[in-house]
Amino acid sequence: MKLAEALILRADxxxxxxQLKSRLHTNAKVQEGxxxxxxxxxxIAELGRVAAELxxxxxxxxxxxxxxxxxxxxxxxxxxxxxxxxxxxxxxxxELAQHASISHDRYxxxxxxxxxxxxxxxxxxxxxxxxxxYRELDTRIQELNWQTELADAPAR
Numbered sequence: 760m761k762l763a764e765a766l767i768l769r770a771d772x773x774x775x776x777x778q779l780k781s782r783l784h785t786n787a788k789v790q791e792g793x794x795x796x797x798x799x800x801x802x803i804a805e806l807g808r809v810a811a812e813l814x815x816x817x818x819x820x821x822x823x824x825x826x827x828x829x830x831x832x833x834x835x836x837x838x839x840x841x842x843x844x845x846x847x848x849x850x851x852x853x854e855l856a857q858h859a860s861i862s863h864d865r866y867x868x869x870x871x872x873x874x875x876x877x878x879x880x881x882x883x884x885x886x887x888x889x890x891x892x893y894r895e896l897d898t899r900i901q902e903l904n905w906q907t908e909l910a911d912a913p914a915r
Contacts, residue, residue, distance in 0.1 A: 762823050762835075763904035765816055772813040779806045815912055822910040829903060838900050845893040852886035 783802050786795035824835040859875040859882070 849889035
């Protein structure tokens with residue numbers, strides 16, 4: 760199985776766990792004399808199976824990410840960390856540009872006037888550069904994910 764396929768299965772497991780949780784809540788209690796639409800014990804058993812599958816996938820994905828070389832400069836885990844930081848930086852620059860560009864309407868000359876202390880165009884340009892770097896890195900990560908075989912299950 761390819762790493763990308765495992766990532767899709769991981770997302771599916773996470774979604775299924777959320778659905779099982781909701782179904783458990785719905786069937787956890789019923790009005791006296793009624794029966795639940797689904798047996799909570801069966802749902803709990805299914806939750807256990809899906810959780811075990813998720814655990815196996817996460818361990819194998821993490822093992823694969825930490826041992827697979829990425830562009831000769833580190834591992835996939837290193838690239839993921841870099842991608843996460845690019846996303847945080849971009850968000851910070853976008854928010855900074857938004858806050859600096861908010862205009863306050865003045866109704867008279869006696870009201871306080873606010874001016875930007877930064878060059879908004881430069882900040883937005885940097886945010887755009889970071890977004891481009893993020894997209895390029897993410898594309899390279901996705902490409903490698905489809906080429907990389909998932910690591911074996913951990914020995915128990």
